[in-house]
Amino acid sequence: MKDSILQIIDREVKLLRKDNPTASASIPMRHKVQEMMDQIWDTIFFTNFHPFHHEGDAIRLGILAIFNELTLQLEILNESFGNGQIEARNIAKIFISKLHEIKEKMLTDVEAVITKDPAAACPLEVIASYPSIKAILYYRIARVLIELEVPILPRMITELAHASTGIDIHPGAKIGNYFAIDHGTGVVIGETAVIGNHVTLYQGVTLGAKAFTYDEDGVALPVPRHPIIEDNVTIYSNASVLGRITVGHDSVIGGNIWLTHSVEPYSKVTQSSSVTQPTAKY
Numbered sequence: 001m002k003d004s005i006l007q008i009i010d011r012e013v014k015l016l017r018k019d020n021p022t023a024s025a026s027i028p029m030r031h032k033v034q035e036m037m038d039q040i041w042d043t044i045f046f047t048n049f050h051p052f053h054h055e056g057d058a059i060r061l062g063i064l065a066i067f068n069e070l071t072l073q074l075e076i077l078n079e080s081f082g083n084g085q086i087e088a089r090n091i092a093k094i095f096i097s098k099l100h101e102i103k104e105k106m107l108t109d110v111e112a113v114i115t116k117d118p119a120a121a122c123p124l125e126v127i128a129s130y131p132s133i134k135a136i137l138y139y140r141i142a143r144v145l146i147e148l149e150v151p152i153l154p155r156m157i158t159e160l161a162h163a164s165t166g167i168d169i170h171p172g173a174k175i176g177n178y179f180a181i182d183h184g185t186g187v188v189i190g191e192t193a194v195i196g197n198h199v200t201l202y203q204g205v206t207l208g209a210k211a212f213t214y215d216e217d218g219v220a221l222p223v224p225r226h227p228i229i230e231d232n233v234t235i236y237s238n239a240s241v242l243g244r245i246t247v248g249h250d251s252v253i254g255g256n257i258w259l260t261h262s263v264e265p266y267s268k269v270t271q272s273s274s275v276t277q278p279t280a281k282y
Contacts, residue, residue, distance in 0.1 A: 026079035033156050036069040040141060041134075044103045045127050063099065067092050073153060081151055091148050102140050105177055109136050112180035116200050132181035135167035142171035173207075175199075176231070183237075190226035196249065199229055202237040210243030210260055230265070 003011075043062035074088035110133060113126050120126050127133055138161035142154035154171035162168045167184045169175075172191035179195065181187055183203035189195070193207045201207075209225040227241045230249035239257040241247065248265030257269055 026076045028073040028076050028153055028156060030156065030160070032069065033073065033153070034160055036066060036073065037138060037141070037157060037160060039065050039069065040099075041137065044099065044106065044137070063096060066099075067096050070095060074150065077151060077153065091150060094148060095144055098144050102137070102144065105140055106133070106137055108177040109133065109179050112178040112198065112200070113182075116180045117182055130184075131165035132167060132184045135161040135165045135169055135181065135184065135187075136175075136179060137161075139169040139171060139173070139175065143173075143175075146171045173226070186238075191222065192224045192244075193226035194228040196229060196231035196233070198232045200234045202235065202255070204238035205235050206240045206242070208240065208242050 039062055043059055043066060046059055046062075071089050071092040074091055078088055110123050110126050113130060113132065114120050114123060120130075135158075138157050142157040145157070146154040158169055158171050165184060167181060167187045169187075169189045170191040170193075173189050173193040173195065175189075175193075175195040176197035176199070178198045180200040181202075182200065186204040187201055188206045188208060190208050195207075207227050207229065212220045212225065213223050214220055224244050226244065228244070228246045229235070229241070230247060230251075232250045233247050233253070234251075235241065235247075235253040236255040236257075238255055239253050239259065241253065241257075241259045243260050245260065245262040247253065247259075247263055248267060250265055251263055251267040252269070253259060253263075254268070254270035256271060259269060263269060
């Protein structure tokens with residue numbers, strides 16, 4: 001006699017749970033995290049298209065919804081990491097208190113795009129349609145959470161942006177204000193990268209590691225291994241800047257460059273020269 005559908009389901013449940021690393025743990029659900037990110041987006045970049053008539057009420061309700069969902073996701077993580085419900089609520093409260101700071105930083109990023117990209121018609125177009133703004137917003141949110149020592153969730157957030165924009169920013173990276181990514185597809189920013197203010201990256205740029213340091217068991221260690229990019233640097237498309245090197249302020253790195261050594265401030269690195277050349281100071 002053939003197995004019933006319930007018998008098949010029961011057997012599959014057992015097999016699916018067997019040796020599954022999440023079977024005895026709890027992690028946030030991706031679609032719930034995405035819903036929370038959509039709510040944060042709507043709350044930070046509030047427009048008159050919001051369904052509520054009074055702007056203040058809409059923002060207030062939006063913030064409350066963010067607080068409730070973040071608290072829920074943190075409590076789910078608590079089941080695996082044992083931090084407790086009170087701490088989950090406190091972390092959510094601290095995060096809420098930093099929403100205006102995230103907004104202020106994002107406005108500098110929007111301004112940077114307007115300044116750098118002549119195709120950007122207005123701030124509203126940039127906010128509504130530029131994938132870099134989504135990727136940077138998700139990064140800035142994840143960065144706050146990683147500073148609050150929240151596990152797993154920050155990386156989930158940046159990977160949601162990575163999946164939809166092609167821009168991969170690790171939440172461990174440190175990025176200043178007025179950060180612009182033009183086009184953006186294929187940009188990779190590693191965990192220990194440090195980026196100053198007024199930095200612009202074009203599509204395909206990699207701020208990556210040149211080599212890794214391993215412990216005695218052969219496990220890669222999370223030591224500083226990505227570049228430091230100082231203020232007012234522009235890096236053009238498909239350049240790879242690798243290792244714990246420093247690109248000095250007011251420098252330009254040309255397209256398709258493979259850079260593994262530090263360069264002084266006011267430098268220009270191009271394919272034609274293959275060496276660092278000073279540029280005019282301003």
